[in-house]
Amino acid sequence: MDMTYAGAEPKVARRKRSAIARYAAPYLFISPWILGFLFFTLGPLVFSLTMSFYDWPVVGERTFVGLENYRSMLFEDPQFWESLWITVKFAAIYVPFNIVMSFLLALMLHHITFASGFFRTAFYLPSVISGVALVTIWSWIYSREYGLLNFMLSFVGIDGPNWLGDPNLAIVAIIIASLWGLGGTMLILLTGLKAIPKELYEAATVSGVPGWAQMVFITLPMLGPMLLFTFITSIISAFQQLTIALLLTKGGPLGSTYFFAMYIYDNAFKYFDMGYAAAGSWVMFIIVLLLSLGVMRWSAAWVYYEGEVRENDGDRNA
Amino acid sequence: MAAIRIDNLRKGFGSLEVLKGINLDIADGEFVCFLGPSGCGKSTLLRSIAGLEDLDGGSIHLGERDITDIASAKRDIAMVFQNYALYPHMNVRKNLSFGLALNGMKRDEIDRRVDNAADILRIRELLARKPRQLSGGQRQRVAIGRAIVREPKLFLLDEPLSNLDAGLRVTMRVELAALHERLGVTMIYVTHDQVEAMTLSDRVVVLDKGKVSQFGTPLELFYQPANLFVAGFIGSPRMNFVTSDVTGQVDTSVTLNGGGLAHPLTLEMLAAAPIAKPKSVTLGIRPDKIELVSAEEGHLVGDVRLVERLGTESHVHISLQNGGDMTAVVRGTHPVSARERVHLRLAAEHCHLFDGDGQAVARRLDVETQTLINQEKAKRVA
Numbered sequence: 222m223d224m225t226y227a228g229a230e231p232k233v234a235r236r237k238r239s240a241i242a243r244y245a246a247p248y249l250f251i252s253p254w255i256l257g258f259l260f261f262t263l264g265p266l267v268f269s270l271t272m273s274f275y276d277w278p279v280v281g282e283r284t285f286v287g288l289e290n291y292r293s294m295l296f297e298d299p300q301f302w303e304s305l306w307i308t309v310k311f312a313a314i315y316v317p318f319n320i321v322m323s324f325l326l327a328l329m330l331h332h333i334t335f336a337s338g339f340f341r342t343a344f345y346l347p348s349v350i351s352g353v354a355l356v357t358i359w360s361w362i363y364s365r366e367y368g369l370l371n372f373m374l375s376f377v378g379i380d381g382p383n384w385l386g387d388p389n390l391a392i393v394a395i396i397i398a399s400l401w402g403l404g405g406t407m408l409i410l411l412t413g414l415k416a417i418p419k420e421l422y423e424a425a426t427v428s429g430v431p432g433w434a435q436m437v438f439i440t441l442p443m444l445g446p447m448l449l450f451t452f453i454t455s456i457i458s459a460f461q462q463l464t465i466a467l468l469l470t471k472g473g474p475l476g477s478t479y480f481f482a483m484y485i486y487d488n489a490f491k492y493f494d495m496g497y498a499a500a501g502s503w504v505m506f507i508i509v510l511l512l513s514l515g516v517m518r519w520s521a522a523w524v525y526y527e528g529e530v531r532e533n534d535g536d537r538n539a
Numbered sequence: 540m541a542a543i544r545i546d547n548l549r550k551g552f553g554s555l556e557v558l559k560g561i562n563l564d565i566a567d568g569e570f571v572c573f574l575g576p577s578g579c580g581k582s583t584l585l586r587s588i589a590g591l592e593d594l595d596g597g598s599i600h601l602g603e604r605d606i607t608d609i610a611s612a613k614r615d616i617a618m619v620f621q622n623y624a625l626y627p628h629m630n631v632r633k634n635l636s637f638g639l640a641l642n643g644m645k646r647d648e649i650d651r652r653v654d655n656a657a658d659i660l661r662i663r664e665l666l667a668r669k670p671r672q673l674s675g676g677q678r679q680r681v682a683i684g685r686a687i688v689r690e691p692k693l694f695l696l697d698e699p700l701s702n703l704d705a706g707l708r709v710t711m712r713v714e715l716a717a718l719h720e721r722l723g724v725t726m727i728y729v730t731h732d733q734v735e736a737m738t739l740s741d742r743v744v745v746l747d748k749g750k751v752s753q754f755g756t757p758l759e760l761f762y763q764p765a766n767l768f769v770a771g772f773i774g775s776p777r778m779n780f781v782t783s784d785v786t787g788q789v790d791t792s793v794t795l796n797g798g799g800l801a802h803p804l805t806l807e808m809l810a811a812a813p814i815a816k817p818k819s820v821t822l823g824i825r826p827d828k829i830e831l832v833s834a835e836e837g838h839l840v841g842d843v844r845l846v847e848r849l850g851t852e853s854h855v856h857i858s859l860q861n862g863g864d865m866t867a868v869v870r871g872t873h874p875v876s877a878r879e880r881v882h883l884r885l886a887a888e889h890c891h892l893f894d895g896d897g898q899a900v901a902r903r904l905d906v907e908t909q910t911l912i913n914q915e916k917a918k919r920v921a
Contacts, residue, residue, distance in 0.1 A: 418622065418624065420620045420622060420624035423589075423591055423618075423620070424624040425637075425638065426611050427589055427590070427591070427612065427618045428612065428617075428637065428639075428689065429612030429638055429641070430637065430638050430641050430642075431641065438637070438641075439626060443627075445628070525628035
């Protein structure tokens with residue numbers, strides 16, 4: 222009897238320990254991410270929100286000003302509206318182009334069988350090139366006298382314009398350079414295309430559904446979630462456009478490529494008004510959030526989610 | 540008129556030849572199953588008829604029309620896919636009407652056809668639902684409905700019940716048979732399930748390695764298999780095989796001995812079989828035609844490895860003394876047990892004989908079986 226009791230004690234202790242380990246283990250595994258999120262995302266986020274209510278110079282006294290930064294930005298700063306308008310214009314052209322071109326590329330890569338791996342890599346590769354390297358390449362392409370683009374145009378008798386010096390063309394030049402990195406979007410759509418069961422197309426083919434209708438009524442709806450995702454991420458990246466404009470045109474000529482992100486950047490690191498810059502960041506966040514929510518709401522009409530698959534369900538009504 | 544004639548159909552994928560010259564004549568209104576193990580080419584053959592595969596050679600006629608090079612949509616066929624291939628973003632009504640609407644059919648006619656199919660398949664209350672809101676059986680009905688609305692000359696069904704559970708499969712099998720009866724349209728059905736093939740078909744095409752092994756009525760395949768492959772493939776548990784030698788032959792009687800047979804066995808063939816002696820042949824016998832008997836009466840000796848008791852019958856797995864395995868089906872309450880030595884008597888009138896090339900030597904059937912087969916053939920012709 223004693224022996225049984227003595228033997229049972231460590232068993233119970235072991236069970237307790239294993240229960241703790243069982244509950245704690247998942248949290249231990251995700252803790253590096255949690256810590257990273259707390260210190261590098263949530264912390265700075267809260268910090269920047271606090272900062273936006275202060276007059277916060279890099280050096281010197283910080284003063285709590287409440288909503289003053291927001292008020293003066295919205296009602297007294299014409300540069301805010303100008304940079305916002307340039308960004309909206311950029312997004313309005315960049316986002317649809319990015320999605321349509323990514324989709325067409327993905328479609329092409331989905332259908333080619335010869336050297337498909339090579340082409341997939343070739344089209345994806347530009348999107349992993351760093352922003353600075355990208356700008357260096359494009360500044361050479363766009364150069365008025367020595368640029369590749371104007372050199373090629375000269376073959377067809379066109380005297381190439383000053384791409385980066387013309388206020389009307391500079392934003393176009395930035396849009397084209399930004400589209401250089403559409404490989405990521407293309408890859409997502411290509412994955413989506415590959416996930417569409419080929420039987421859907423075969424069923425449509427046997428039923429006499431023409432190719433264009435298969436594209437409109439099968440491919441696009443089936444890609445809905447991917448299109449929505451790329452739509453929202455494209456909007457976000459359009460609003461965050463900074464690197465290319467900063468290095469390629471520095472916001473010029475005549476402020477024609479002075480994007481909203483550059484406006485925030487200048488306030489922070491040129492004028493050292495961190496509170497004002499933080500307020501600008503929060504305005505951008507709210508605009509992007511509202512746009513994303515609007516797109517999500519609109520998407521209910523055209524995005525279909527497959528949800529759970531119930532292949533082997535029994536049919537009680539059969 | 541929707542008879543199908545397939546002549547010397549060939550299809551390969553790279554260096555792999557999947558269909559090696561298929562010839563078939565399927566009558567108008569017939570229900571034909573393509574049956575065979577995985578990789579035998581049955582689905583490829585069906586897809587070739589549907590126009591979903593580019594052929595390497597041969598021709599396909601639907602009625603009088605050569606459809607070999609005609610686009611799938613213009614072949615006047617409808618196909619039901621194994622995984623249903625329903626458009627997940629469309630409701631049932633839209634799934635049924637999608638192809639019709641895009642082919643310029645009038646709204647009234649589309650509604651008539653959709654409602655008619657919905658009534659036949661009892662899915663009218665499901666028309667507004669999306670496929671994910673349906674059970675497996677309901678999805679299957681919608682997939683069949685999509686074929687019905689096309690009012691085709693030929694239905695092609697590619698393992699349509701394989702995703703359903705066993706009970707539902709039986710129900711849907713009965714419904715499919717009733718549907719064929721009601722529509723009277725030619726149907727070709729691909730399956731690897733011999734029970735489906737045997738119960739649904741007027742005739743079954745047994746395919747093996749891209750060739751037609753036998754094309755006949757279900758009972759023909761069972762009682763008169765044309766070769767070792769069909770004999771082994773049709774019937775569960777599968778037919779037992781024993782190699783032996785022809786030691787005597789008088790008119791239609793063939794006597795076998797050796798190869799593990801303790802006593803000579805004399806079989807009655809349909810005609811004087813042209814078997815030269817001594818010649819090694821294969822003897823085939825279905826498990827339910829083997830009797831466990833005393834040592835004096837037994838043709839073969841073996842040890843019981845396993846007894847599977849299924850209630851009404853028991854499957855006895857036996858390792859033969861001279862090598863090889865055998866399965867006998869005995870009554871459920873038979874007292875035989877594992878590790879027991881048993882003696883097996885092979886009922887000569889139920890034995891099948893296959894020559895050295897694995898081809899069946901036509902055997903004489905009992906009157907009752909022959910009558911059944913004749914009736915089945917007569918029904919098909921009618």
